[in-house]
Amino acid sequence: xxxxxxxxxxxxxxxxxxxxxxxxxxxxxxxxxxxxxxxxxxxxxxxxxxxxxxxxxxxxxxxxxxxxxxxxxxxxxxxxxxxxxxxxxxxxxxxxxxxxxxxxxxxxxxxxxxxxxxxxxxxxxxxxxxxxxxxxxxxxxxxxxxxxxxxxxxxxxxxxxxxxxxxxxxxxxxxxxxxxxxxxxxxxxxxxxxxxxxxxxxxxxxxxxxxxxxxxxxxxxxxxxxxxxxxxxxxxxxxxxxxxxxxxxxxxxxxxxxxxxxxxxxxxxxxxxxxxxxxxxxxxxxxxxxxxxxxxxxxxxxxxxxxxxxxxxxxxxxxxxxxxxxxxxxxxxxxxxxxxxxxx
Amino acid sequence: xxxxxxxxxxxxxxxxxxxxxxxxxxxxxxxxxxxxxxxxxxxxxxxxxxxxxxxxxxxxxxxxxxxxxxxxxxxxxxxxxxxxxxxxxxxxxxxxxxxxxxxxxxxxxxxxxxxxxxxxxxxxxxxxxxxxxxxxxxxxxxxxxxxxxxxxxxxxxxxxxxxxxxxxxxxxxxxxxxxxxxxxxxxxxxxxxxxxxxxxxxxxxxxxxxxxxxxxxxxxxxxxxxxxxxxxxxxxxxxxxxxxxxxxxxxxxxxxxxxxxxxxxxxxxxxxxxxxxxxxxxxxxxxxxxx
Numbered sequence: 251x252x253x254x255x256x257x258x259x260x261x262x263x264x265x266x267x268x269x270x271x272x273x274x275x276x277x278x279x280x281x282x283x284x285x286x287x288x289x290x291x292x293x294x295x296x297x298x299x300x301x302x303x304x305x306x307x308x309x310x311x312x313x314x315x316x317x318x319x320x321x322x323x324x325x326x327x328x329x330x331x332x333x334x335x336x337x338x339x340x341x342x343x344x345x346x347x348x349x350x351x352x353x354x355x356x357x358x359x360x361x362x363x364x365x366x367x368x369x370x371x372x373x374x375x376x377x378x379x380x381x382x383x384x385x386x387x388x389x390x391x392x393x394x395x396x397x398x399x400x401x402x403x404x405x406x407x408x409x410x411x412x413x414x415x416x417x418x419x420x421x422x423x424x425x426x427x428x429x430x431x432x433x434x435x436x437x438x439x440x441x442x443x444x445x446x447x448x449x450x451x452x453x454x455x456x457x458x459x460x461x462x463x464x465x466x467x468x469x470x471x472x473x474x475x476x477x478x479x480x481x482x483x484x485x486x487x488x489x490x491x492x493x494x495x496x497x498x499x500x501x502x503x504x505x506x507x508x509x510x511x512x513x514x515x516x517x518x519x520x521x522x523x524x525x526x527x528x529x530x531x532x533x534x535x536x537x538x539x540x541x542x543x544x545x546x547x548x549x550x551x552x553x554x555x556x557x558x559x560x561x562x563x564x565x566x567x568x569x570x571x572x573x574x575x576x577x578x579x580x581x582x583x584x585x586x587x588x589x590x591x592x593x594x
Numbered sequence: 595x596x597x598x599x600x601x602x603x604x605x606x607x608x609x610x611x612x613x614x615x616x617x618x619x620x621x622x623x624x625x626x627x628x629x630x631x632x633x634x635x636x637x638x639x640x641x642x643x644x645x646x647x648x649x650x651x652x653x654x655x656x657x658x659x660x661x662x663x664x665x666x667x668x669x670x671x672x673x674x675x676x677x678x679x680x681x682x683x684x685x686x687x688x689x690x691x692x693x694x695x696x697x698x699x700x701x702x703x704x705x706x707x708x709x710x711x712x713x714x715x716x717x718x719x720x721x722x723x724x725x726x727x728x729x730x731x732x733x734x735x736x737x738x739x740x741x742x743x744x745x746x747x748x749x750x751x752x753x754x755x756x757x758x759x760x761x762x763x764x765x766x767x768x769x770x771x772x773x774x775x776x777x778x779x780x781x782x783x784x785x786x787x788x789x790x791x792x793x794x795x796x797x798x799x800x801x802x803x804x805x806x807x808x809x810x811x812x813x814x815x816x817x818x819x820x821x822x823x824x825x826x827x828x829x830x831x832x833x834x835x836x837x838x839x840x841x842x843x844x845x846x847x848x849x850x851x852x853x854x855x856x857x858x859x860x861x862x863x864x865x866x867x868x869x870x871x872x873x874x875x876x877x878x879x880x881x882x883x884x885x
Contacts, residue, residue, distance in 0.1 A: 269722050387874075394870055395867035397862055399818045400863060404859065406841055407843075410842070411841060411849070532724035532727055536818070555820045562734050570723040
């Protein structure tokens with residue numbers, strides 16, 4: 251196991267270098283003038299220069315690519331991703347401001363995905379080929395086919411437009427005022443958590459109410475995904491000899507299923523966690539822009555619409571690095587949970 | 595399992611049969627688009643004709659049976675020609691990216707050693723950035739347009755095929771027929787194409803068919819976010835982005851503009867559903883755990 255983990259850590263810098271080169275090569279597809287926009291924070295900067303070519307030379311935008319890469323990557327290492335036009339702030343600040351909203355949404359989404367997917371998967375497997383199994387699977391394949399932007403807009407149309415229950419945004423106006431006031435301490439930027447820490451439960455309820463629709467929209471796709479894997483593993487496990495032995499011993503069916511089978515069937519589900527996290531991150535772009543949540547995903551979408559290159563590239567690099575680390579964590583913890591992986 | 599057997603079981607399964615029927619329906623619509631919705635300008639059939647310049651969508655009427663969306667674009671026309679756009683994007687993207695994946699995966703597995711290591715690490719790098727985010731970045735840089743959307747989708751979608759192909763080739767590489775061909779002095783190119791690829795291609799074709807739906811969803815997501823199809827292009831994702839400003843309806847009637855969202859929404863969901871129904875049945879048929 252140790253050698254597997256060491257190997258995994260040794261690959262890490264290679265992957266990080268690769269991702270940075272990939273993003274950089276996309277930057278280099280832009281012309282020097284477009285790349286100049288990374289450095290311009292204020293139109294006044296353009297006035298002093300005789301012509302734009304001088305500025306291109308000043309920032310070394312016609313140097314060989316490896317020199318530019320060196321400068322760029324040392325900037326990135328110091329947290330300098332350039333100036334984002336769409337946010338009106340440096341990319342690093344823009345990302346830091348929006349990070350809590352995204353984390354809150356992502357963490358909340360994991361709850362229905364994991365529990366809903368696993369429970370439905372187990373139920374589906376236990377009632378294999380019965381009506382309940384078919385019903386669950388039909389809903390799963392419909393959920394998998396529903397594009398999140400269509401589903402999200404339908405939810406908004408019905409639960410906000412018609413019923414008025416689930417408004418967009420992160421908080422109502424009155425709650426935003428409280429959160430911005432001096433008495434309210436922003437410990438984490440996650441409103442639900444901050445509400446609890448400030449003992450202001452009206453904020454907690456308001457934040458939860460605003461999160462329901464985006465969480466459902468994100469999770470509907472991944473329900474189906476987790477469900478399918480749980481179901482398939484569960485069906486395989488239920489055929490194993492030790493399950494037959496447990497049944498032969500006269501153990502109650504519930505105990506056999508929930509105590510013996512489920513635990514063993516869930517180990518492989520962990521392997522897809524990394525893939526799911528990548529998918530969830532992609533879904534955030536759509537859901538945050540539909541429900542007007544000021545997070546990283548909405549930042550990516552806005553930057554793309556306004557051709558704010560530093561914003562898009564910085565966001566992608568940030569997402570990429572973050573997800574590589576999460577995947578590393580998933581792989582290592584999987585190696586710890588399941589001894590079979592160590593043999594690889 | 596032989597492909598005839600798989601095909602037989604696909605047609606016997608009611609769920610996948612439904613998927614096949616829906617796809618056939620879309621194929622008919624796409625093929626006969628010029629007769630179902632004759633273009634006003636034969637040179638630019640993918641531009642949706644406009645019924646005026648007012649912003650407000652108009653409800654279904656005799657002239658526009660599905661109504662018009664924001665900017666008076668004809669919804670019926672957009673749906674019909676959007677079917678062609680969906681097939682075009684799906685087939686081209688899946689075709690090219692699968693071919694790249696097949697070549698890359700085969701080279702990695704056949705030659706092995708450091709070539710394999712380098713190729714697989716490059717694959718890892720491309721898989722590190724979430725698919726949607728990577729395609730948004732590339733389309734933003736290349737500029738709006740259907741061709742650029744397809745380039746971006748291809749660039750970031752060949753990896754799963756490459757991985758699958760690699761494992762397939764690894765499993766047949768040591769088989770006797772390959773060793774026999776080697777012993778007879780066949781060159782690498784001939785061995786790879788005649789003996790290896792033809793014997794391993796089947797699962798890859800299945801995987802490709804399952805990617806059709808998700809490629810079309812991603813392409814329309816890009817259009818929805820305003821970085822994909824240019825304005826007025828017959829594309830389902832863009833029609834839904836037109837609906838965005840109208841989903842709250844008017845005072846007292848929140849569902850006033852339902853048709854702007856529901857009609858294109860149904861089209862795109864049915865299209866993806868049909869591919870996924872087939873994919874679902876495929877996986878069941880081929881999943882060794884379930885047999």
